[in-house]
Amino acid sequence: MASELKVDSKTVRNAVKYDLNLRSYTRTPKQLLTNSLKEKRLERCKKIITWLKKNPSIVTIFSDEKIFTVETVLNRRNDRYFAASTAEVKGKFRTKHPAQIMAFGVVASDGKKMPIKFYKSDEKINVDTYYKTLRYQILLWLKTNYPNGNYVWTQDGALAHTARKIQDLGKSNFSNFWE
Template sequence: MAPPSRHRSSILNLFKEGVLPVDIIKRLGVPSRTLYNSISRFKKLGTFFDRRGSRRKATVVTPDRIKAVKERIRRNAHRRIRKTAKGMKISRRLLGRIVKDKLKLTCHRERKAAILSEATTKNRLERSKKLLQRTLNGEHLVTVFSDEKLFTVQAEFNPQNHQVLGETYEEAFANGKTIHQASHPAITIAFCRSRSQNQQGSLHFADFRKDISSLGLEALQWTSLGIPTRRCSSTHSQVVATVVRDPFACIHPEGRMASVLARPQSFGLLHLVVLQNKVNAKPHSSIKALKKTLFKEWDALSPDYLRATIDTYPRRLSAVIEKRGGRMEQV
């Protein structure tokens, strides 16, 4: 449908003053068809507005309803479309139309974020520069990467099931990030190691109540960030949950340890993050059932994912440097 002429109000004002149509055409320079259509509409309707269309007026997707949905999302960007539609007593399809077409919002994955102090940000920047310098000659292709992750029998945060509404990815991350929190359920710690271009690696378990040095696992000797050295009788599980959740350690082939503090998930090059999304999507009855599920999901993971994530290792380091040690997007 063509937009209305911008001379419509001027035409009607001159017509009301008694100016002849021929003089109006000469004065405004409008086509004769536009002139006579505007005059005819005014004589029939008594106004210069368009006729009401053949379609019925909107009763649900109204400006007031759009404003109400916008305010609800502004207060809580984690709202589910289905639950919101049920609360507002409208259909899910119409609410989805408001969110997508009117508000231009998109569902993004919810992500975790760690607390970054000024000292941590500085260390991230310095160590990222050193590690990026090592990747120039391809050292990351022969570097042994190790990772550890804390698993609980309770259902954990799953970004595939928790979404946040936002116009852009940055806005969704700012509104939807959650800070790491410690809990005290039944706990087991999984360790894995892998060389970038070789096989997937093995999976080991440890009890957080035992001293890690007494386990005698070679993989545990590589990690300097995973387990706290101080002893805490009442809050030991809380310390482990805070420290072990997203650590990553890079071991040079010659034996030099390069501890990377660029969390969260900046250099999580192994499968444990993906493994957590699969295993902790639902609660488990016991530690034994949790370990059984871990082994099953670990064997089902593809080594292609490991190769692809290690190939992006230099790009992740560059992203941290670009953010001056701050949080970066998922690359």
């Protein structure tokens, strides 16, 4: 704004602050975890740490999915509004269904990693899709890289991961499986 008006940036800051009585606000993210969920996570983490201390030679396998979206990048720190209150700050509009692709990655605590699996653009990870990925790709990779079964399979609490079909597959086919 200062360069457009060909004045010093301090002049603009003073005008906004003192003459217009406006302040600069950022859009802040809100926490989605409740206190009870935080306590449950802490309890689970303590159990995991205890288990790992008892089994120091076990390799931990981590997996996760990520949806990559084709959308303009928004940097909240640089996207600022001058207003008298937060109620006057306009929202950031986005397209309803931007183009996206799902990727699934597996990495081990010893540094080994499975090649990233990309799903079709219209395909989401549901129970059946995740089952096929575990059964026909991940189990093969685990048996090739850890023939002695010295690993533990971990996953987050996504709905596809917590389904009974997935839990049964994990208990019966993985050498160590954290439900």
